[in-house]
Amino acid sequence: MAVLKVKFTKTRRGKLAQILWILNWVSVLTGLIIFSLGLFLKIEIRKRSELMVSGGMHTVPNMLIAVGVIACVINFFGGKICYDCSDANKFVRWKLFMLPYIICTFFFTFCVFAGAIMCYTMRNELESALYRGLKDAVKHYKDTDIPGRCFLKSTIDLLQIQFRCCGNNGFRDWFEIQWISARYLDMGSKEVVNRFKSNVDGKYLLDGVPFSCCNPNSPRPCIQYQITNNTAHYNYDFLTEELNIWTQGCREALLGYYDELMQSIGLTVLLIWLFELSVLTGVRYLQTSMENVLILGDPESESDGWLLENSCVETAKHNFMIIKNLGKANQINNVARKSDPNMDIPTADYGPDNVPLGPIPGDS
Incomplete structure (x- = not known):
């Protein structure tokens, strides 16, 4: 039907x-x-x-x-x-x-x-690709003089400004890497040398973020250094200052x-x-x-x-059934070719009176 x-x-x-x-x-x-x-x-x-x-x-x-x-x-x-x-x-x-x-x-x-x-x-x-890619990009933020990474800083800064985000998972990601190039650090300064020595890996780490993490809607000038130090700034509590910097991670x-x-x-x-x-x-x-x-x-x-x-x-x-019959036909052809690889179909020669001139090859 x-x-x-x-x-x-x-x-x-x-x-x-x-x-x-x-x-x-x-x-x-x-x-x-x-x-x-x-x-x-x-x-x-x-x-x-x-x-x-x-x-x-x-x-x-x-x-x-x-x-x-x-x-x-x-x-x-x-x-x-x-x-x-x-x-x-x-x-x-x-x-x-x-x-x-x-x-x-x-x-x-x-x-x-x-x-x-x-x-x-x-x-x-997509989430896995962004997590690994952003993690590597943030790590090489400071490498502006290395070929292949020269534009990573501007790319990340524009990303953080456009998407109102900071770091990979959040602003604390910047605390774990050295994002300021050594060429811009005064190695004769005692404070800078002490920071290098205080870190096991010999990196210049600080509780600060790039300027692109700053929220322009903040009523006060952006605090991007010593973010977690309440005593370093007047009338400041980093736990309640949500408008100071973007808190959402760029991956999210x-x-x-x-x-x-x-x-x-x-x-x-x-x-x-x-x-x-x-x-x-x-x-x-x-x-x-x-x-x-x-x-x-x-x-x-x-x-x-x-x-x-x-x-x-x-x-x-x-x-x-059509597919099944096609499979059987292929199987029969393969068996026939294995039995006599030089002959596809048995044939016989016939004389004028339709009488075989000789036995069909393969007949016993």
Whole structure:
């Protein structure tokens, strides 16, 4: 029994073909949207590549870019097919091509759905990449005279200003590293020398943060040195001075930004997937109804259209048997070739009276 069978008149078939022609051109635009979203995401990731260990971070944007290009191509040809299929005579040209086209389009829509799901499952990988990347970037903040790290300081400062964050996990990350280059320290100063000697690793550590951690909304001048020393500043308590510096870590801030971006892109791609699925359903109805018109032989007659000719279970069994028979055929061919690798099929020579001239090779 056919699944979701619908009866179509000639007028309804013509209208369905026209609507699908328009929807396929709309799908070309949605393909461009997916391509643009993938390109935008790739640029956003590459823009902050210094701050993350981007091992497989480009998988999702590359997937979206590829799906967007394929969508444009498939729907462009789909529009041409649907435009011609409004006429039974023109449909004959596309009859053999329709089923492979529908199967390819089905797998393509699955790729669109997979791209949408990948947008929602990227968070853990993104968090790990940001944690390791930001940790290394903060560590090399002072290395402005080392090739390859010259611009890390400006990158981190702009990041902290733009995203209103400080450090990797928080402002205390700056207390654990030497973020001031030795070239800007007075090594003749007793205070500086004592700081170097007081640290086991011989680093110049202090309870201070870069200027980019300062909150401009603070009612008092920013306190960025001796942050945890209440006695060093008048009328100051670092536990209650929330406006002095940003307290949120940059990893959390960046993760929130990318989370919002990925969810928006994922939702958009998911809606496009539903739209593509509806177009594919319409194309399937058009194909089956037009094939039934050819069987009836009357272009003016009514015809049935369906999604599946048989039930889902019967269709699955039928496809399974096809795959199983293909496997048996390959197995028989392999056995025959092993028995006689120089001969594919046994043959015999026949004389004029249809009498074999000799025994068939391989017969006993």
